[in-house]
Amino acid sequence: MKYCDFNGCPNKVAKGRYCEEHQGTRKPKKKSLYDTSNKQLYNSKEWKAVRQFVYEREKGCCQRCGKFVFGKQAQVHHKVKVKQDRTLQLEPDNLKLLCPKCHSIEENYGEKENYFKNYFFQKPPTQK
Template sequence: MKYCDFNGCTNKINRGAYCDEHKKSKETVKRKQNKKTIYHNQNKSFYNSKEWKHRRSFIYERESGCCQKCGRFVFGKQAQVHHIVTNKKNPLLKLDPTNLMLLCPSCHMEEENKDKGKMAKVYPSYFKVPLPKNNLFA
């Protein structure tokens, strides 16, 4: 017997990693798989390419890690590179540095939804982690 791998759980189990209370239900797993396929589904190979990763890090360094809309410092996965002219409208501009800008998640959501008029229409679950308001670097 061993303890459940869930942080702080004291339930003991015979096999597997989690107790019945902390096992992911099939519904939860299915929902998470559906969420993963929503964002950049058609461009997944592009966003995993070496060229994109290099360009993304170049944009991050060029902007010194600061959001170009609100000026806050963003770090790691919170830093999102936005295409001003979308890949659908002009695929030739997808790696052009003049077409890319660094944004924090909340500003990126605003930019993505600017044409739609209401916030949180495009990819609301992707941007669910807000940056702290009392950022020391802003």
């Protein structure tokens, strides 16, 4: 017998992880760093061919840090997200090769950088 895995529960269980009181409770799933709504696209033959083309075009180097990446470490990033414009999802000019670290940065902070870049570099309105 062991103790229930629920935080601070004193009940013991013979089988499984949780006692009867906490059987339906589970730890919340971690939020994915990437958009997973396009799995059908990423499993298609067309995507795999375009992904291979981008990898060969960039000679296997991350376009942000220059590190050589291969296999599943080589991640292809959409500059314009698929949700914003589906017509660009297989366009090679919309794709860039990134290492996992840089891909995470682009996914989570890329939009903010673009927003602030446009905000700070706008020409001030002319006064009459």
